[in-house]
Amino acid sequence: MTYFLWAAIVIVVLTMVALLYRIVKGPTPSDRVVALDTIGVALICLVGLLSVVVDSSFFLEIILLLAILSFVGTIAFSKFIEKGDIITRDDSR
Amino acid sequence: MTILANILVVFFIAAGLVFIVVSAIGLLRLPDLYTRAHAASKSSTLGVMCILLGVFLHFWLIRDHFNPTILLGILFLFITSPVGGHIMSRSSYIAGVKPWSGTVRDDLKPEIERMKKEQKIK
Numbered sequence: 001m002t003y004f005l006w007a008a009i010v011i012v013v014l015t016m017v018a019l020l021y022r023i024v025k026g027p028t029p030s031d032r033v034v035a036l037d038t039i040g041v042a043l044i045c046l047v048g049l050l051s052v053v054v055d056s057s058f059f060l061e062i063i064l065l066l067a068i069l070s071f072v073g074t075i076a077f078s079k080f081i082e083k084g085d086i087i088t089r090d091d092s093r
Numbered sequence: 094m095t096i097l098a099n100i101l102v103v104f105f106i107a108a109g110l111v112f113i114v115v116s117a118i119g120l121l122r123l124p125d126l127y128t129r130a131h132a133a134s135k136s137s138t139l140g141v142m143c144i145l146l147g148v149f150l151h152f153w154l155i156r157d158h159f160n161p162t163i164l165l166g167i168l169f170l171f172i173t174s175p176v177g178g179h180i181m182s183r184s185s186y187i188a189g190v191k192p193w194s195g196t197v198r199d200d201l202k203p204e205i206e207r208m209k210k211e212q213k214i215k
Binding site for chain 2: 001004005008011012015018019021022028030031033034035037038041042044045048049051052055057060061063064067068070071074075077078079081082
């Protein structure tokens with residue numbers, strides 16, 4: 001069981017390295033945003049697997065925190081790419 | 094009983110690993126942004142949900158500790174990850190990222206041109 005979990009952690013880390021290659025090479029900024037979002041997902045997997053390895057449930061709140069932060073970051077980046085600013089000024093008032 | 098629980102946990106974690114690795118291969122090998130976003134948003138969502146389900150079953154069945162935080166995380170990822178993929182693809186289309194040269198049909202282009210024309214008239 002422990003060997004399997006360490007092998008799983010190594011595989012997830014190799015996945016993150018492959019996504020890092022896409023971030024370095026990506027032709028457009030949107031490619032880099034997609035790859036960063038997937039790196040956030042892989043980081044969530046890594047936190048879950050590490051909390052099984054060290055056998056403590058104190059790290060499990062971090063999973064929810066990382067998911068929320070990754071979502072907010074993705075929305076902010078794509079709004080910046082789409083409109084050029086993140087918080088739009090309200091002209092109707 | 095512990096052996097059965099271990100088999101269940103290992104099965105879910107292995108399935109999640111397969112999906113995560115497939116999404117990384119898709120991000121490396123697919124030709125343009127829209128296919129890459131397709132691979133990233135769907136496959137990695139299912140992978141992380143499987144892995145978190147394995148972690149949840151490990152803490153529930155073996156350690157006898159029911160942890161609703163992981164279930165909340167699974168639900169949150171299931172809701173927000175496709176929304177994130179959709180918004181990334183939409184913003185990159187509006188910013189002018191070209192689809193792959195083998196694309197045969199683009200239904201969104203006349204619609205966006207019509208929207209721009211209407212906004213200019215207003």
